Structure formats: C-alpha cells, structure tokens
Amino acid sequence: xxxxxxxxxSLSVFMLLLVITSCNSDNEVEPLFDQSINERTxxxxxxxxxxxxxxxxGWVGYYSPNESFGFYTVLFDFDENGSVALKSDYDSGSAxxxxxxxxxxxxxxxxxxxxxSVFSQIFSLNNNDNGGEFVFNILSATDNEVVLESxxxxxxxxxxxxxxxxxxxxxxxxxxxxxxxxxxxxxxESVFRNILFNDEAIGSFSFNPTTRYATVTYLTDGEFxxxxxxxxxxxxxxxxxxxxxxxxxxxxxxxxxDTENQFxxxxxxxxxxxxxxxxxxxxxxxxxxEAGNIRILRTNDGFLSVDRSSSNFINLFEGWRSDFEAxxxxxxxxxxxxxxxxxxxxxxxxxxVTGGTARxxxxxxxxxTQDASGNNIVKFTFIEDSPGNQDFGLASFFAPMTDFxxxxxxxxxxxxxxxxxxxxxxxxxxxxxxxxxxxxxxxx
Amino acid sequence: xxxxxxxxxxxxxKFNMKNIVKLIILMLSVTCFYQCQSDxxxxxxxxxxxxxxxxxxxxxxxxNDGKSLFETYGTATRWRWNDNFIDPDERATPIEADFVIxxxxxxxxxxxxxxxxTGIDADAFIKDLFPAELVYMGSYIFNEDGTVKLGFAEGxxxxxxxxxxxxxxxxxxxLTDPSGGILATVHHEFSHIVHQNHDIPxxxxxxxxxxxxxxxxxxxxxxxxxxxxxxxxxxxxxxxEDFCExxxxxxxxxxxxxxxxxxxxxxxxxxxxxxxxxxxxxLNEGRQLISQKVDLVVDFYKNNFNVDLLAVRDSLQTRLxxxxxxxxxxx
Numbered sequence: 001x002x003x004x005x006x007x008x009x010s011l012s013v014f015m016l017l018l019v020i021t022s023c024n025s026d027n028e029v030e031p032l033f034d035q036s037i038n039e040r041t042x043x044x045x046x047x048x049x050x051x052x053x054x055x056x057x058g059w060v061g062y063y064s065p066n067e068s069f070g071f072y073t074v075l076f077d078f079d080e081n082g083s084v085a086l087k088s089d090y091d092s093g094s095a096x097x098x099x100x101x102x103x104x105x106x107x108x109x110x111x112x113x114x115x116x117s118v119f120s121q122i123f124s125l126n127n128n129d130n131g132g133e134f135v136f137n138i139l140s141a142t143d144n145e146v147v148l149e150s151x152x153x154x155x156x157x158x159x160x161x162x163x164x165x166x167x168x169x170x171x172x173x174x175x176x177x178x179x180x181x182x183x184x185x186x187x188x189e190s191v192f193r194n195i196l197f198n199d200e201a202i203g204s205f206s207f208n209p210t211t212r213y214a215t216v217t218y219l220t221d222g223e224f225x226x227x228x229x230x231x232x233x234x235x236x237x238x239x240x241x242x243x244x245x246x247x248x249x250x251x252x253x254x255x256x257x258d259t260e261n262q263f264x265x266x267x268x269x270x271x272x273x274x275x276x277x278x279x280x281x282x283x284x285x286x287x288x289x290e291a292g293n294i295r296i297l298r299t300n301d302g303f304l305s306v307d308r309s310s311s312n313f314i315n316l317f318e319g320w321r322s323d324f325e326a327x328x329x330x331x332x333x334x335x336x337x338x339x340x341x342x343x344x345x346x347x348x349x350x351x352x353v354t355g356g357t358a359r360x361x362x363x364x365x366x367x368x369t370q371d372a373s374g375n376n377i378v379k380f381t382f383i384e385d386s387p388g389n390q391d392f393g394l395a396s397f398f399a400p401m402t403d404f405x406x407x408x409x410x411x412x413x414x415x416x417x418x419x420x421x422x423x424x425x426x427x428x429x430x431x432x433x434x435x436x437x438x439x440x441x442x443x444x
Numbered sequence: 445x446x447x448x449x450x451x452x453x454x455x456x457x458k459f460n461m462k463n464i465v466k467l468i469i470l471m472l473s474v475t476c477f478y479q480c481q482s483d484x485x486x487x488x489x490x491x492x493x494x495x496x497x498x499x500x501x502x503x504x505x506x507x508n509d510g511k512s513l514f515e516t517y518g519t520a521t522r523w524r525w526n527d528n529f530i531d532p533d534e535r536a537t538p539i540e541a542d543f544v545i546x547x548x549x550x551x552x553x554x555x556x557x558x559x560x561x562t563g564i565d566a567d568a569f570i571k572d573l574f575p576a577e578l579v580y581m582g583s584y585i586f587n588e589d590g591t592v593k594l595g596f597a598e599g600x601x602x603x604x605x606x607x608x609x610x611x612x613x614x615x616x617x618x619l620t621d622p623s624g625g626i627l628a629t630v631h632h633e634f635s636h637i638v639h640q641n642h643d644i645p646x647x648x649x650x651x652x653x654x655x656x657x658x659x660x661x662x663x664x665x666x667x668x669x670x671x672x673x674x675x676x677x678x679x680x681x682x683x684x685e686d687f688c689e690x691x692x693x694x695x696x697x698x699x700x701x702x703x704x705x706x707x708x709x710x711x712x713x714x715x716x717x718x719x720x721x722x723x724x725x726x727l728n729e730g731r732q733l734i735s736q737k738v739d740l741v742v743d744f745y746k747n748n749f750n751v752d753l754l755a756v757r758d759s760l761q762t763r764l765x766x767x768x769x770x771x772x773x774x775x
Contacts (some may be wrong), residue, residue: 081498099541100499100524114524115541116582117608127586128535135527150533151527 024244035299043394045103048111051141052078052103058085058148060166065123067157070212070230071241073176074118075166088118089233095121108137110151123152133159166196175235178227182256182263183231183238184209185274189261190435191428194279196271196318197200197249201279206271207231212237216247221282237263276435280414282375285415285427287368288341290444294337297419297426298440308428310438317439320400327397330358335401335442337380346381347405349398361390362402367409377432379410409433416440477753501544513548517556517574521548529604531578534593537582539608547608549579549773554619555561555630558695558760566751573637575600582609584624591661600640603633613771619764620696622676627764628692635688645744651736656680673733675706690737695757702755706734 003071033040053061058077064070078101085098088253102112113119113134123132124337138150139160147186159379165183184207185193194205203218215228230241239253254263254272265274298307309317323329334350347362363386367379382402383389391398409432419442426442469744496505504522506514525538533587539547559570567684573674575597584607585593597603605626612618622628656685664677674680693702712724716763745751766774 097541102524106527112525113538115538117538120537120582124536125581126535128583129586134525134538241655362477 005038041105041109042110043221045105047247048082048103048109048138048141050077051143051146052076052111053080054244055165057168057171059143060170061148061161061163061268063088063119063122063161063415064212064230065125065133065158066153068131068211068212068213071232071318072118072122072212073233074175075171076163084113084114085369086117086119087171087173089173090118090122091178092177092180093173097328103138106151108151108200109253111138113138126207131157132160134162137265170235173235176233177238179233179256180209183207183214183233184263188436189274191310191438192275192278192435193250194273194275195246196279198269199271201275202249203246204278204280208429214240215278216244216246216251224283237353259267277371278373278375281351282412282414283372283374283416284424284427285379285413286365287376287413287427293336293338294340294427294441294443296439297442307440308426308438310436312434313439316404316437317399323400324397328394333357344383344386344388347402349401351396360392360394360398361388362398362406363388364406367410370411371412377393377415378413378429380405382406395413404431404437407433411439446585447695462602462619494773501541504545504573505548507718508524513552513578517571519574519576519578520578521578530585534585535584536606537579537609538607539582539720540611543582543608543611546611546613546773547605550611550626550767551578551605551630552578553626553762553773554763555634556761559751561759562755563750565650566752568758569749569751573634573641575601575603575634577635579604580608581606583607586721587670589661592624594624595633597633597636600637603630603637605629605633613773616768619768621699622677622693627694627696627760630687632692635691636684639684639687644683644687645740648687648740651733651740652686655682655686657682658687667723667727669730670706670734673737675734679689686737690741691753692739694738694753695760698761700755707731707738712731729755 016153035043058075058177060073060075062071063074064072072088072090073425075085075087076092082100082102083098084101086097087093097117099117100114102114104110104112116133119132119134120147123134123418125132131153131297133152134149137151139147139149143149144165146163148161148163150161153159187369193205194201195205195218203216206215207213207217209365212231212233215424216230217224217226219225225246229244231238232241237253237255240251242441244251249270250268251270252265252268254270256262256266257264263273280302296309296317298309298317307314321332325438328351330351332351333352334348336350337345338346338348344363345361345366346364349360350363351360363383364380365383367381369377369379371377411429412435414428414430416428418424419426424442424444426440429439429441431437477607478552497503501523504512506512508515510516513521521544522732523539523541525542530536534559555573556570560567579602581604587593593606595604595606606629607618607624607626610618611626617625619627656662656672658681660677660679660681662759666676669675669677669680674686674689675693676689679686697705708752710724711729712721712728715721715724742753743751
C-alpha cells in the first residue's frame with residue numbers, strides 16, 4: 001500500500017513540475033528573431049512605405065487584369081500621408097484620381113487602394129468578373145522595383161504587376177492617349193490595314209481598344225492564321241508583349257509616323273498601313289450561290305452578332321434614314337437585296353405606313369468578278385426601265401443609298417463572323433472605290 | 445499497465461480505493477487549474493487612443509460638432525476597402541471617396557431622419573437600433589446564380605450598403621426602386637435589425653399559406669408574389685424577408701402607388717377573358733393578405749415601440765421629394 005501511495009505522490013509532483021516548467025516564460029530557448037512578429041511586420045510596412053514614397057517622379061507599371069487583356073500604363077505618386085495620385089491611359093485618363101492607400105498585413109503584406117480608382121473601374125467590368133484587382137500582395141520591394149501580386153485573383157491566372165521608378169518624361173500620358181487613338185483609328189480610314197515587310201503585304205492588322213488586343217491575320221501554306229495578342233501602348237507607338245512570328249518575320253514594336261498615318265519599324269523593314277486594296281485574300285464568300293437574299297444587319301435588333309459596319313457607312317446610312325423621315329415623315333425600317341441568284345435582283349426598302357408597309361423596289365443585275373488576288377467583286381447595276389421598280393415618286397430621297405449600291409466600282413465581298421449558333425452567314429460589302437465604307441449584312 | 449501493477453500487489457485486499465481516487469482527482473485538479481500566465485499585450489484589445497480622422501470623410505463621420513453618425517448613434521462607418529466585410533468568394537468594388545459624405549447624408553436624412561422626426565419614442569427607437577457599423581461599397585455583388593445582392597445586415601449590428609458609386613440625388617430609381625434602390629435597401633436591412641432584436645409580429649408568418657424558399661428567384665414575377673401575399677419575389681423566400689420587404693415597400697414606394705399595387709381591390713368585372721378574370725381575382729386575394737400583414741406590422745411598431753410607421757412613411761416621402769427637387773440634401 002505504501003508503495004502505491006509513494007508512486008502516486010511521486011507521479012503528482014512530477015506532473016506538477018512538468019506543467020509549471022512548460023509554462024515558464026523565462027526558459028532559455030533562443031528566439032529565432034530579435035523582434036516579435038508584430039514588430040517585424042511593422043518594420044516591413046515601414047520599409048515598404050519608405051520605398052513607395054521615395055521616388056521624386058513616383059512609379060510606373062504596365063497593368064493587365066487578366067490574360068485576355070492587353071496592358072494599361074499606370075503612374076503612382078505615393079505620399080507619406082497615405083494618399084496616392086493615380087494616372088493611367090485607361091479610357092484616356094477618365095479614371096485618374098487620388099485615393100487613400102494602406103499597407104496592411106493579412107497572410108502577406110498587402111497594398112490596398114481603399115476607395116474607387118482606375119483599378120476598381122477595370123475590376124468592375126463584366127459585373128466584377130474581369131479578373132481585376134485593387135488589393136495586391138507586395139512580393140518584393142527595392143529602391144528601383146516593386147513587385148505586386150493580385151490578392152483577388154484565384155486559379156491560375158494571377159496578375160503579377162511590376163513597378164519601376166518613373167522618368168520625368170513619362171509623367172504626361174497625353175501622348176499615350178493619342179497613341180491609343182492612332183492605333184484604333186477614327187473609323188474614317190480604309191478597312192484594309194496591311195502589314196508590309198519590304199513593302200510587300202504579309203498580313204492584316206486590327207486592334208480592339210477595349211481589350212487592348214491586336215489581331216493579326218496572315219497566310220501559312222494557303223491557310224489563314226488569325227492571332228490575337230496583347231500589346232503595350234507607348235507615347236510613340238506600341239510593342240507586342242511577346243514578339244510575333246509571321247512566317248519568319250518577327251514583329252516586336254512600331255513607332256507612329258504622323259505624316260503618313262502609319263506605324264513603322266524601319267530597322268525591321270516593317271510598316272502597318274491603311275491601303276485601298278486588301279493585302280491578303282479576303283475570307284471568301286460565294287456571292288449569289290450561298291443565299292438568295294441579304295439584309296443590312298443594323299436594321300434588325302436582337303442578333304448576337306455585333307454590327308461591324310464602319311463608322312463612315314453608319315454615318316451615311318443613319319443620316320439618310322434621318323433625312324428621309326424628316327422630309328417624308330415616315331421611317332425606313334428594313335433594307336434588303338433580294339433574288340440575288342436570279343436574272344433580276346432588287347433592292348427592297350421597307351417604309352411602315354398606316355395599315356401596313358410600303359416597299360420601294362429597285363431592280364438590278366448582279367455581276368460577280370474577281371480581282372488579281374482572287375477576291376470576289378460584286379457589282380449591282382440598276383435597270384432603269386424595269387416594270388418592277390417602285391419609288392413612289394421619291395427617287396431623289398432614296399438616292400443616297402441607291403447611288404451607294406449602284407456604284408460603278410462594285411464591292412469587295414468578305415465573309416464575316418457567323419450570325420448565330422445555327423451558322424447563318426454574315427458578310428461585308430466594301431466599295432472598291434471607297435474602302436472606308438464597310439457594310440455588314442446577313443444572308444438568308 | 446497500471447491495472448496490471450495493482451493486480452500483482454499482495455496488499456490488494458487492504459488497498460483503500462477511495463484514497464486513491466481522491467489522490468488522482470487532486471492530481472488532475474492541480475494540473476487543470478494551474479493556468480499559464482502571460483503578460484503578452486496582444487492578448488487584449490486596446491482601442492487606439494488617437495484614431496486617425498484627418499481625412500474630411502472621417503471628420504464628417506466621427507467628429508462633426510456632435511452631429512456625426514458616430515457621435516449620434518455610436519456608429520462606425522467603414523468606407524475604406526477591407527476584404528473582411530464580404531465573403532471571400534464575393535466580388536465588390538470600393539466606394540468613390542467623394543461619395544462618402546453624400547452617402548452619409550442620405551443615411552441621415554432619409555433613413556434615420558424620418559424616424560427621428562416623428563416623435564421622441566421613434567427617435568429613441570432609431571437611436572437604439574441604428575446599426576453599430578455601416579459599410580459602404582461601390583458596386584453590387586453579383587451572385588453566381590444570376591441574382592444580385594443589394595445590401596445585407598449581419599448580427600443586428602452591421603449593415604452593408606452596395607452600389608453607392610451610382611449615387612445620384614435626382615435618380616428616383618436609384619433611390620427608391622424596390623428591387624435595388626438604396627432607400628429600399630436601407631429600410632429593408634434596418635427591418636432585419638428590428639426583427640433580429642424583437643422578432644416579427646406574432647401571426648405574421650401564418651398569413652400566407654407558404655413561402656418558396658430558394659425557389660424565390662426561379663422565374664417568380666411580382667404578380668406571382670402578390671398572389672402569395674408578398675410585395676416582391678424576394679419576399680417569398682421566408683417570413684423574415686417578407687417582413688422586411690413589406691416595410692421597405694410601405695416606406696419607400698409612394699403612398700398612392702403602394703395602395704394601387706398592393707392594397708386596393710381591382711374591379712375584375714372589367715375583364716371578359718376568363719384567364720384575365722382568374723388572374724385579377726388571385727391578385728385581389730393576395731392583396732388582402734398583404735393588407736393584413738401591413739396592418740399587423742403597423743400595429744406591432746405602434747404597440748411595441750410607439751412608432752407610427754405611416755408617419756415615418758409620410759416624412760420620408762416629403763423628404764425624398766425635396767432631395768430630388770434640390771438635387772441634394774437640405775442643410
């Protein structure tokens with residue numbers, strides 16, 4: 001019995017010592033760091049703050065919210081009172097402002113832009129589903145470079161955004177706004193924008209100012225290659241984020257030539273120019289044999305397909321409709337070319353009137369030829385004495401569009417995107433004598 | 445192992461089991477009650493002695509000659525972005541800094557003000573229940589199921605207001621649209637605080653035969669909701685959303701429209717089509733249910749808090765017209 005008591009007593013003393021020892025804060029364990037985690041965090045935040053506020057001209061970075069977007073130039077001028085002035089070339093600087101920022105700590109040290117800024121505006125696109133960010137983890141910061149990582153991205157497309165010290169000559173973004181406009185074009189130029197190598201067309205070029213993606217089309221072994229890639233726009237031109245290879249010709253960067261309204265890279269013998277003729281064969285559309293009727297897309301709402309008519313044509317067409325309604329008091333709602341495959345085709349123009357629709361008819365012949373590159377060219381010729389014509393004595397009011405259609409030069413024909421999931425065609429007609437006037441139709 | 449030791453002992457018959465049990469309990473007690481002591485200051489929250497209110501926004505919110513939300517209601521207003529205020533899988537944007545003070549004026553003039561203006565008890569009611577925390581965000585939260593979160597109340601203490609970057613004093617739809625207007629949202633969310641603290645009126649949840657649960661967003665139209673005795677499809681979710689929707693509609697929708705849409709019985713004899721007649725009668729039956737709920741809610745506020753909700757509605761409507769006319773909040 002005594003042995004049992006002794007055993008239990010000893011065990012009690014041992015456990016008590018064990019507990020007390022485990023709680024002794026004066027143990028001799030050597031700490032890994034000289035400072036507590038809070039002290040180290042504060043020191044790091046202070047260090048980052050000093051780095052961010054140090055440069056006289058602030059910082060500059062090229063920002064893309066996700067892999068489907070090109071890049072925007074963003075300038076930062078952090079002050080020691082927790083404000084940062086943000087300037088960017090997003091929407092020509094419309095989102096520029098000063099906001100408060102915070103260097104904070106969650107899982108990592110983070111940089112938070114606390115109120116609405118250019119970052120949250122880009123973030124808000126597509127109902128906040130644009131892969132954007134306005135909270136960044138600070139991956140590293142030195143006197144000359146700050147590397148930020150999105151805190152709001154999930155999955156594999158995580159934005160990494162690198163800032164460097166801005167130069168004085170980079171602080172004015174107006175030249176970059178102008179560059180964006182130069183690359184986008186104003187809609188009055190030719191729709192044929194060719195990439196020339198040693199003055200020979202090797203591809204065509206287009207640009208989407210919203211996504212800042214450039215689309216380059218070229219031929220390889222007779223097959224069309226269409227490549228969409230992000231670009232960085234600078235004060236003097238633009239550069240591809242990654243060099244683009246067109247059958248061995250490498251595209252890197254271009255400078256804008258204001259006199260010629262073209263982009264150039266003289267060292268590489270490259271140009272991007274507006275031209276009166278297509279540099280590459282147009283996507284073929286077998287006019288007259290694909291479908292019997294076509295209708296101008298923009299007179300019908302509700303299609304998934306976006307109206308791709310050029311600004312110049314839209315101005316002509318809408319101006320004509322507006323003038324017609326102002327003069328006659330009736331609108332024009334539909335514009336067709338029908339019976340294309342038969343001997344006599346006709347323009348069919350719809351004018352709603354009380355109790356129904358008045359339809360103007362202009363009979364014509366349809367001739368399809370080919371240019372030297374094999375592009376189809378269609379010409380509509382008005383049959384003046386055809387008994388089927390019906391203009392209600394208003395020929396002069398229809399003239400802007402009848403003259404446009406019955407032009408001597410005819411139209412290039414280009415197949416365009418499908419209208420809908422059923423695979424219905426759309427096509428472009430581009431006047432040979434005025435390639436700024438692309439008209440977008442669908443067939444049926 | 446211990447059991448084996450005891451069994452082998454020759455003195456087992458003499459062993460006093462009670463003493464052993466006492467000793468073991470004593471050992472465990474000493475072990476359990478001994479507390480590790482720490483002087484680590486991180487263990488306690490220490491409020492900052494001098495919070496930074498240097499910005500104009502924070503001065504208006506916290507130190508405004510006794511008139512700020514903090515000084516009046518003890519409300520902390522969060523306008524600087526903080527991830528912690530939404531779920532990790534939700535997406536919203538920060539508010540425009542320039543919209544913080546105008547947004548707060550809306551809160552003061554068109555949320556708290558209509559209550560405070562209708563009597564001492566109503567003033568005490570709003571002071572008592574006004575949320576301890578307001579959060580402003582710039583955009584809506586778009587849910588994966590296609591629905592849109594307009595605002596939310598949490599724990600009877602925090603209300604988060606969304607879509608503040610569309611602030612426009614002259615946009616009646618932004619202000620009052622029952623399916624997304626800011627006033628509909630604040631009065632809806634405040635009603636959540638009311639029932640989270642005082643529950644809903646007895647019998648409210650049995651006036652309508654049933655609620656649709658998560659099926660509320662599955663093609664339920666406003667007419668469908670009215671036929672069930674609710675003023676909006678979201679009210680068909682459950683009795684709590686029904687309660688909040690009725691109050692927000694009662695206060696925010698102008699009186700004539702509210703009565704026309706939700707209370708007055710339509711003359712179904714004007715219809716000749718059988719389907720239209722049935723539809724008219726079903727709507728009228730639903731309006732009777734809504735009317736019962738409105739009466740119950742108005743009585744609930746009057747009897748429990750001495751708050752006249754109809755007077756609050758009248759005050760709000762008068763103030764709303766002024767705001768739209770002036771394109772701003774009267775001083």
